[in-house]
Amino acid sequence: MREADAIHPGPALTAARSLSDYFPSLKGTPGDTPVYVYAGATEGGNVLIIGGTHPNEPAGFVTSVMLIENIRAVRGKIVIVPQANASGFTHSDPQEGSPQRFPIATAAGQRWFRLGSRVTNPIHQWPDPTIYVNPTGQTLAGIEARNLNRAYPGKAGGNLTEKVAFGIMELIKKERIDLGIDLHESAPEYPVINAIVFHENSADLAATAQMELQAEGFEFRLEASPPNLRGLSHREWGDVAGIRAILMETPNASHGRLKGKPSVELIIDGKDKFYEKAARLGRLFVPFGPDGIPLKNRVARHLAGLKAVLSGLKELDPGKAVEVEDLPPADRVRVEGIGAFLR
Amino acid sequence: MDMHRPAEIILTILFFGLIAGSYLAAQTPPPPVFEQPLLVTSAGQSSGDAQIALQLAKRAALAATLSKTGTGKDLENQKTLVLVLGASMKGLGSAGLDTNKEKERIRELVAEAKKKNIPILAMHLGGGQRRGELTDEIINEFLPAAKMAIILKSGNQDGLFTKICKAKDIPLIEVDKSLDAVEPLKKIFKR
Incomplete structure (x- = not known):
C-alpha cells in the first residue's frame, strides 16, 4: 500500500498539478494529491470531479482514472482529483481483513489499484478526539475527524483532513469551478444508494439528469442534501463556495456490514450470498441477486450519471456547458469491462 | 378459392382494431381538466420526486x-x-417534520383545496423504489382526493393505484418513464 497507483493520462491532458499548487501547506505532506486538468478550446463552464474521497469505495476512484485516461475536453474545463484523500489510500480499515489492492486486466497487462480506508491514515493524523467538532461547528464521533467528507469547508490551520478539504475549496475558487461532482459508493443496506444527492441549488440539475438516466435504463433515487448535516461536499461546496454540488452513490457490497468474506472477487464481481439472502428478506435498498453488482456495472453507473449531469448542465445553463469527447460509454463498459478503457 | 378467407381477414382486422382502440383509449389522457398556475408539493417530503414533477x-x-x-x-x-x-x-x-406533522400538513392543504374548489393532480414518480409502508399510507389517504393521477408503471406493480383509482373513479395515466409524463401534462392542462 506504500506504492502509488499508476495513472496514465490520455493525450488530451492540459495540465497535471497537485493539490498543494492550490494550497501550498499541503506540499510534502501525505495529504497532497494529483490533480488533472482537461481544458477545451471553447469557453464554457468548469466542472470538478472527485474520486477517492473514501478510498474503500473503489468505483469512484476507478471512474476518475478512466476519465483521466480517456477524455478530451471540447468546451469548458474538467478538473479531476482521483484520490481526494490520498492518505486514506495508504492503509486499510483495521480488523476488516480487506484486500489491500485489486487487479484489472487491460490490453497492456494487469493493472493494480489500491483499496484503502474510509478515513485518513492514523499514522498521518493522530489521535482522534473523543468528540470531533468539524469546521462548521457540528459535533461528530471522534473518528470522523479523519473523514474528508465531514471536514468541509476545511481549515487552513486544521488537522490534515481539514487541510485537504481546505485545499479542495481553494481549488474550487482558483479554477472558478461551477459544478462539483463527488463520486462515492454505499453499502446495499444503506438507504441513500443508487442515488444522486444534490444541494438545493442543483435540484433542477439533479432532476433533469435523473430523468435522462431513467430514459436510458438507469434508476437513480434523488436525495436532497439536508441543510442541517454539515461538513459534507454536497452541502459546503454549495453553501460556502456557491457552486452547484452533486454526489453520486453506487452499491458496493465490499464495504457493507452484511458481507461474507472480504476478497478481491467481492470487490470486482460484487457477489455475496449473505447480501443475496438479505435481499430476499427485503432488508436492502437495491436488488441483489446471484449475479451480484460488479465493479464494472458500478463504474458504468457513475459514467452514465456524469454524462447525464453534464447534459443537464448544458440544457439548464448553456453558458456553463462543458462538453467532452471519448467519455467511456456506460453500455460498453458493462459489456467490455473496465480494462478495455484503461491504458 | 377459399371463400372464408375475406371474412377471416375482416374479422382479424376488426379484432386487432378493437384491441388497439382499447389500448389507445386507456393511454389517451382525458380532455383538459386542470388550469394554471399550479402548486407542486411533495406529500411525504420526497423532495427529489417533487423536483422531477416541477421539471x-x-x-x-x-x-x-x-x-x-x-x-x-x-x-x-x-x-x-x-x-x-x-x-x-x-x-x-431534513424538513424538521415527523410523519404525523407531514400528514397534518397535507390534510390541511387538501381541505383548503376542496374549500377553494382547486382540483388535485396526484403524481407518483419514484417507481418501485418509492413504495413502502409510509408511502402506502400516504397513497391510501390522499390519492382518493385527486381528480386524476399520473404515475410510473414500476410503482404500481401490486396494482394499488389501479385499485384506488377504479374504486374512486379517478382517471389513471401510467407512464414507463418520467419524461413520458410531459405529453399527458400538456393535454390535461388548459392553455
Missing part, C-alpha cells in the same frame, strides 16, 4: 411553483394542486 411541468410549459412545506395559504391564486406522493425519511428529517 416535467416546465417541459410541458406550465406555470408551476414548488413548495416544500406548502400550506393552505400557498394556494392563494393557484388553480391546481399537484401532490407528489412518496415518503422519504431523509426528506422528513
